[in-house]
Amino acid sequence: MTAFQPFEMERMMSKYEQGVEYNLSESGVHPLLLRELLDEQPGSLEKLLDTDINYPHVNGIPELRQNIARLYPGAAPENVLVTVGAIEANYISIRTLLSPGDECVIMLPNYMQIWGIAKNHNLKIKTFQLQEKEGWGMNVAELEDAVTSETKLIAVCNPNNPTGHTLSEAEMDTIIACAGRSGAWILSDEVYRGADRVSEEENASFYGRYDKAIAVGSMSKAYGLPGLRLGWTVAPEETTNEIWARHEYTTLSATMLSNKLAAIALSPEVRPRLIQRARDYIRRGFPILKEWLDSHENTFSLTPPDASAIAFIRYNLDINSTEFVNRLCKEKGVLIVPGDHFGMDHFLRISFGLPKDYLVRALDRIHELVVELT
Numbered sequence: 001m002t003a004f005q006p007f008e009m010e011r012m013m014s015k016y017e018q019g020v021e022y023n024l025s026e027s028g029v030h031p032l033l034l035r036e037l038l039d040e041q042p043g044s045l046e047k048l049l050d051t052d053i054n055y056p057h058v059n060g061i062p063e064l065r066q067n068i069a070r071l072y073p074g075a076a077p078e079n080v081l082v083t084v085g086a087i088e089a090n091y092i093s094i095r096t097l098l099s100p101g102d103e104c105v106i107m108l109p110n111y112m113q114i115w116g117i118a119k120n121h122n123l124k125i126k127t128f129q130l131q132e133k134e135g136w137g138m139n140v141a142e143l144e145d146a147v148t149s150e151t152k153l154i155a156v157c158n159p160n161n162p163t164g165h166t167l168s169e170a171e172m173d174t175i176i177a178c179a180g181r182s183g184a185w186i187l188s189d190e191v192y193r194g195a196d197r198v199s200e201e202e203n204a205s206f207y208g209r210y211d212k213a214i215a216v217g218s219m220s221k222a223y224g225l226p227g228l229r230l231g232w233t234v235a236p237e238e239t240t241n242e243i244w245a246r247h248e249y250t251t252l253s254a255t256m257l258s259n260k261l262a263a264i265a266l267s268p269e270v271r272p273r274l275i276q277r278a279r280d281y282i283r284r285g286f287p288i289l290k291e292w293l294d295s296h297e298n299t300f301s302l303t304p305p306d307a308s309a310i311a312f313i314r315y316n317l318d319i320n321s322t323e324f325v326n327r328l329c330k331e332k333g334v335l336i337v338p339g340d341h342f343g344m345d346h347f348l349r350i351s352f353g354l355p356k357d358y359l360v361r362a363l364d365r366i367h368e369l370v371v372e373l374t
Helices: 008-016 034-039 044-049 062-069 085-097 113-120 140-146 169-182 237-250 256-265 271-294 321-332 356-373
Strands: 080-083 103-108 124-131 151-157 185-189 213-218 231-234 300-302 310-315 347-351
Touching: 034 044, 034 256, 044 256, 062 080, 062 231, 062 256, 080 085, 080 237, 085 113, 085 151, 085 185, 085 213, 085 231, 085 237, 103 113, 113 124, 124 140, 140 169, 151 169, 169 185, 231 237, 271 300, 271 310, 271 356, 321 347, 321 356
Parallel strands: 103 124, 103 151, 151 185, 185 213
Antiparallel strands: 080 231, 213 231, 300 310, 310 347
8 A cells, every 4th residue: 555644634633523412623614505595596596406417517607617716816617626625726726736746845833635645656745834823824935935946836724723823915915925926826726715703894805916826725714605615716727627628537527406506606696695694603702712721711712813714722731632632532522633633733623613602602612621630
């Protein structure tokens, strides 16, 4: 059997998320009911009932691709490829753009999928860090040192998973300048775009700001529809066609019903209401989490996230983060994500975009373990 780097966080979640009483490991807001989504567009149920359960357009139905294109400056449906989640979008983008031995530069901390793909496909990995002491701002000097004439791709997550940091205009411009000097692609995972905690304006996409940018999106995080398993890439048309060719070797297409439901969710009438719903969950949940953290004096510290429904929390306890999470799962029935999964021990990633009673009860269980350890 070939050497393989497992996706540690997703493997843990696959094993335990369906068996715990309280799941605070997910990174999106509380999911919608199907009824809630269909109620957003009167008459949509009857149209769905008349749908052939057939293959959809392999690259995504036209209505959906049009709705996605509207979200990106200068994009057209021909620039959009619909995939089975952002996870497929990231995978086939990397497999399209890079060959074994190629150099890629990856933002850390990050959702570690691209790092794992790079390990498993023998890419040369270089990294640059977001800095906790700078409010999770970017280490510009480290990025500039990492990017060379050999760099083929810079991978970022904006807003960031796990920190919730949103890149500033200046940080984006720096990444673009570095990519431009080497002719590198920018692969921007933007699944939290719109899920703002403090701003009323959505952060900008890299697409439309640089001619070799690929933006990745998803229905999972800002829309509360993870069960659709639907994502996308937005890229130059020629590149979209190349990624599409790899899509035909992996999943072929997302389902017809996922395409139809996502088209409803991203319609100009419905999307703003779903974005507001996500922001409401985030803005109601964060003060609950913050008050809970503050009640544990000298145990936790947090740089508040700009966006997303997750917080990356430093803790001051004499226990490894994976051991803490394992004990929490087994003894208290609560699942969160250890900092080890991002290469950063003594951190925990906790989701808070959840119903109040659920979140409070879960935090009470975490408190029990904290008390036992202090």
